[in-house]
Amino acid sequence: MDKLAITGNGPLDGEVRASGAKNATLPILCAALLTEEPLMIHNVPHLEDVTTTNRLLARLGADVTITDQYGVRVHAETLESHEAPYELVKTMRASILVLGPLLARHGAARVALPGGCAIGTRPVDIHIAGLTAMGAQIDVDAGFIDARAGRLKGARIVMETVTVTGTENLMMAACLADGETVLENAAREPEVTDLARCLQAMGAQIDGAGTSTIRIQGVDRLHAAEHRVLPDRIETGTFLVAGAISRGRVQVRDTDPSLLDAVLLKLEAAGARIETTESTITLDMQGRRPQAVNVHTAPHPAFPTDMQAQFTALNCVAEGVGTITETIFENRFMHAQELQRMGADIKLEGHTAIVRGRDRLRAAPVMATDLRASASLVIAALAAEGETVVDRIYHIDRGYECIEEKLSQLGAIIRRIS
Ligand SMILES: CC(=O)N[C@H]1[C@@H](OP(=O)(O)OP(=O)(O)OC[C@H]2O[C@@H](n3ccc(=O)[nH]c3=O)[C@H](O)[C@@H]2O)O[C@H](CO)[C@@H](O)[C@@H]1O
Numbered sequence: 001m002d003k004l005a006i007t008g009n010g011p012l013d014g015e016v017r018a019s020g021a022k023n024a025t026l027p028i029l030c031a032a033l034l035t036e037e038p039l040m041i042h043n044v045p046h047l048e049d050v051t052t053t054n055r056l057l058a059r060l061g062a063d064v065t066i067t068d069q070y071g072v073r074v075h076a077e078t079l080e081s082h083e084a085p086y087e088l089v090k091t092m093r094a095s096i097l098v099l100g101p102l103l104a105r106h107g108a109a110r111v112a113l114p115g116g117c118a119i120g121t122r123p124v125d126i127h128i129a130g131l132t133a134m135g136a137q138i139d140v141d142a143g144f145i146d147a148r149a150g151r152l153k154g155a156r157i158v159m160e161t162v163t164v165t166g167t168e169n170l171m172m173a174a175c176l177a178d179g180e181t182v183l184e185n186a187a188r189e190p191e192v193t194d195l196a197r198c199l200q201a202m203g204a205q206i207d208g209a210g211t212s213t214i215r216i217q218g219v220d221r222l223h224a225a226e227h228r229v230l231p232d233r234i235e236t237g238t239f240l241v242a243g244a245i246s247r248g249r250v251q252v253r254d255t256d257p258s259l260l261d262a263v264l265l266k267l268e269a270a271g272a273r274i275e276t277t278e279s280t281i282t283l284d285m286q287g288r289r290p291q292a293v294n295v296h297t298a299p300h301p302a303f304p305t306d307m308q309a310q311f312t313a314l315n316c317v318a319e320g321v322g323t324i325t326e327t328i329f330e331n332r333f334m335h336a337q338e339l340q341r342m343g344a345d346i347k348l349e350g351h352t353a354i355v356r357g358r359d360r361l362r363a364a365p366v367m368a369t370d371l372r373a374s375a376s377l378v379i380a381a382l383a384a385e386g387e388t389v390v391d392r393i394y395h396i397d398r399g400y401e402c403i404e405e406k407l408s409q410l411g412a413i414i415r416r417i418s
């Protein structure tokens with residue numbers, strides 16, 4: 001199992017490119033199942049989750065071709081299977097995103113239950129209730145979701161909780177349904193809007209993506225299209241926090257500052273000077289230690305849960321005391337225990353971590369428990385004395401493209417131990 005060894009090396013200084021967003025790429029790859037014509041996707045990041053999705057699509061009968069460095073063409077002319085097996089689903093929760101497209105196009109889907117993981121129970125009841133409201137017959141038995149439908153029917157669906165993949169699954173299914181579907185309390189994440197843009201290019205009739213009411217007028221068929229995935233706001237934010245934690249200067253290019261409003265405000269509150277252009281963000285700490293910040297996660301456009309662990313790490317070396325409150329997932333503080341091994345002063349009280357900044361952390365062997373927790377350990381190590389070894393970094397490879405190359409580019413001392 002690979003590990004990363006990181007040695008604190010003072011302020012980061014340099015520039016790095018943002019990859020395409022993992023959480024937009026995965027639903028967009030699945031959207032290719034909605035049409036018998038090819039979907040050409042650009043700016044696809046090189047990630048384990050993308051490889052897993054490609055394998056899943058190929059298993060279902062799609063022809064998946066890597067066309068150039070960041071290009072993937074998916075042609076689901078005919079589907080050979082409608083089953084997403086457990087061995088693929090267990091490594092990646094986003095596999096649930098084949099449920100809506102398979103059901104809408106094929107009239108049947110059998111998808112292994114993604115189950116719980118390190119950050120919470122993560123049920124899929126809202127996906128199931130929405131598809132049922134559209135006329136599907138769904139049984140959940142022996143760890144599988146078995147769904148059948150004739151042509152799905154448009155429906156008004158009020159989602160009980162804001163769910164990102166739930167909104168995406170229902171929006172995709174509704175594209176081929178008979179009549180209008182209205183999704184209320186829809187997720188407003190930029191990745192939902194990016195998926196909607198791709199579906200529109202395929203001929204879907206969608207209004208209101210990016211707001212909490214999305215209206216989809218079903219059409220008989222979708223067609224070939226080409227789409228460029230938006231930049232990864234979480235990867236961008238992670239590199240900016242790495243800059244802040246190391247008291248350095250980091251420029252992220254090929255990104256989009258408008259996707260990171262809540263994160264940039266917190267970085268400014270931490271004492272960073274932030275400059276933006278249309279596609280770059282530059283963070284400069286001017287050698288200063290960060291100030292502790294209070295963070296409260298909530299659905300977009302509020303502060304993203306996927307940046308919570310990184311800000312917990314930032315507070316560990318900041319001046320003062322900062323509170324981090326997690327409201328989306330019930331068990332997303334697994335990194336706290338590992339950061340404590342590095343000398344962090346963190347007290348957990350329910351959904352809140354109270355973090356008292358230390359001048360420095362010290363290196364320690366630590367274990368990555370989930371994707372963003374892993375990222376928080378890597379960036380904390382940048383501000384620690386000595387060499388930190390982060391174990392189980394397969395989590396990080398699910399969502400960060402070439403993390404060691406990118407951090408090295410910024411001046412970090414980091415190596416992979418295979
Ligand atoms: C591939 C992808 O895009 N993953 C993102 C997506 O995950 P994902 O889409 O799985 O997360 P959700 O937005 O669905 O989860 C939000 C909350 O809703 C609850 N819930 C969700 C569905 C459901 O049927 N019932 C239910 O109760 C969840 O347990 C959680 O408490 O959004 C999360 C929240 O921004 C991010 O952390 C993940 O990185």
Ligand SMILES: C=C(OP(=O)(O)O)C(=O)O
Nearest residue numbers: 023093094306371372399
């Ligand atoms: C939790 C995440 O991903 P997933 O939903 O794929 O587990 C994430 O990207 O931080």
